[in-house]
Amino acid sequence: MYSIQDVSRKTGLTAHTLRYYEKEGLIPSIERSQGGIRQYTDEDLEALGLICCLKNTGMSLQEIARFVQLTQAGEHTLRERVNMLTEHRENVIARMAEMQKYLDKVTWKVNYFSRKLEEYESREAKEAK
Amino acid sequence: MYSIQDVSRKTGLTAHTLRYYEKEGLIPSIERSQGGIRQYTDEDLEALGLICCLKNTGMSLQEIARFVQLTQAGEHTLRERVNMLTEHRENVIARMAEMQKYLDKVTWKVNYFSRKLEEYESREAKEAK
DNA sequence: CCTGTTCTTAAAGTTTACTCTAAGTCAAGA
DNA sequence: TCTTGACTTAGAGTAAACTTTAAGAACAGG
Numbered sequence: 001m002y003s004i005q006d007v008s009r010k011t012g013l014t015a016h017t018l019r020y021y022e023k024e025g026l027i028p029s030i031e032r033s034q035g036g037i038r039q040y041t042d043e044d045l046e047a048l049g050l051i052c053c054l055k056n057t058g059m060s061l062q063e064i065a066r067f068v069q070l071t072q073a074g075e076h077t078l079r080e081r082v083n084m085l086t087e088h089r090e091n092v093i094a095r096m097a098e099m100q101k102y103l104d105k106v107t108w109k110v111n112y113f114s115r116k117l118e119e120y121e122s123r124e125a126k127e128a129k
Numbered sequence: 130m131y132s133i134q135d136v137s138r139k140t141g142l143t144a145h146t147l148r149y150y151e152k153e154g155l156i157p158s159i160e161r162s163q164g165g166i167r168q169y170t171d172e173d174l175e176a177l178g179l180i181c182c183l184k185n186t187g188m189s190l191q192e193i194a195r196f197v198q199l200t201q202a203g204e205h206t207l208r209e210r211v212n213m214l215t216e217h218r219e220n221v222i223a224r225m226a227e228m229q230k231y232l233d234k235v236t237w238k239v240n241y242f243s244r245k246l247e248e249y250e251s252r253e254a255k256e257a258k
Numbered sequence: 259c260c261t262g263t264t265c266t267t268a269a270a271g272t273t274t275a276c277t278c279t280a281a282g283t284c285a286a287g288a
Numbered sequence: 289t290c291t292t293g294a295c296t297t298a299g300a301g302t303a304a305a306c307t308t309t310a311a312g313a314a315c316a317g318g
Contacts, residue, residue, distance in 0.1 A: 003293080003294085004293090004294070005293075005294090014276090014277080015293095015294085016276080016277065016278075017275090017276065017277085019295090020275085020276070020277085033285085033286090034285095035284070035285045035286080035294085035295090036284080036285080036294085036295060036296095037284095037285065037286085037293090037294055037295075038294085038295090049234075050234070050238065053231045053234045053235065054235070055275095056227070056231055057228060057231045057232065057235065060274075060275090061274075061275065061276095062274090075245075075249050076249075078242060078245055078246040078249050079246055081242055082239065082242045082243050082246050085235060085238055085239045085242060086239055088235065089232070089235045089236060089239055092228065092231070092232050092235065093232065095228075096225060096228055096229070096232070098185070099186065099221065099224075099225055099228075100225070102182045102185055102186045102221070103186065103218070103221050103222065103225070105178075105179070105182045106182065106183070106186065106214060106217065106218045106221065107218060109179065109214055110211065110214045110215055110218055113207060113210055113211045113214060114211050116204075116207055117207040117208055117211050120204050120205075120207050132263080132264085133263090133264075134263075134264090143306090143307085144263095144264085145306085145307065145308080146305090146306070146307085148265090149305085149306070149307090162315085162316090163315095164264090164265090164314070164315045164316080165264085165265060165266095165314080165315080166263085166264060166265075166314095166315065166316085167264080167265090189304075189305090190304075190305065190306095191304090
């Protein structure tokens with residue numbers, strides 16, 4: 001059992017954000033103590049792990065909420081969930097490929113400007129003499 | 130020479146956005162015809178290519194504007210520009226590594242749910258008999 | 259000449275994902 | 289008991305990057 005602060009530390013999300021996510025349906029409702037205080041289980045942490053994973057790969061909170069709601073609705077939503085994740089996976093792969101292409105361009109530019117910089121500096125050094 | 134619509138088509142940015150970028154200093158001022166109409170050169174397109182590249186790899190418009198302004202300020206800013214690009218490049222690499230890690234998790238989940246789905250479907254098929 | 263494109267400024271609106279505030283109550287651990 | 293920490297609702301605020309609107313004027317190609 002973890003307090004909201006524990007979970008905040010573990011996930012890097014603030015307590016505020018954790019409550020916000022719960023309100024928005026991104027986290028299945030968390031069990032409470034007799035006094036109404038949230039008690040996160042290891043299972044909740046697991047679920048949060050997937051949520052962060054989806055979020056950090058660019059899935060919108062809305063879609064994540066949909067996914068979580070499907071999960072809660074039971075086995076008959078398995079096909080839709082598989083479809084969602086598969087599509088998301090393809091998006092991520094596509095984005096990474098694009099990213100790699102852009103990275104190559106940036107690398108090229110770094111090298112290009114580095115060469116320019118060297119030329120410039122040796123020119124400066126000569127003039128200083 | 131290209132009109133703003135030509136450039137819009139080529140870059141995927143709207144004419145609105147192109148003017149907005151210019152106003153915000155993300156694009157060096159574009160030459161105009163006698164009548165005041167923007168005439169983009171191949172060189173402008175080149176510059177836009179780098180700008181889109183930086184934007185699509187997550188650099189903020191503000192930072193891009195700074196970079197463009199350094200470029201216009203001349204050779205003595207070469208070191209700073211190299212530093213900016215190098216740092217950005219490292220960020221991109223780090224983000225891609227993180228992405229790959231998340232992708233592995235998503236892939237694992239896709240497989241996991243696919244197995245569950247198969248089980249579920251064969252169970253359903255049996256019950257239908 | 260007509261039509262469609264482009265120009266201007268200035269400001270309001272949109273979306274996403276938080277983030278914070280207020281104000282007051284309640285719970286948990288030393 | 290005292291002091292953190294947690295709870296609530298509801299709504300305002302924030303930041304980034306657009307996006308749209310309005311309204312009128314000027315330009316360019318057939």
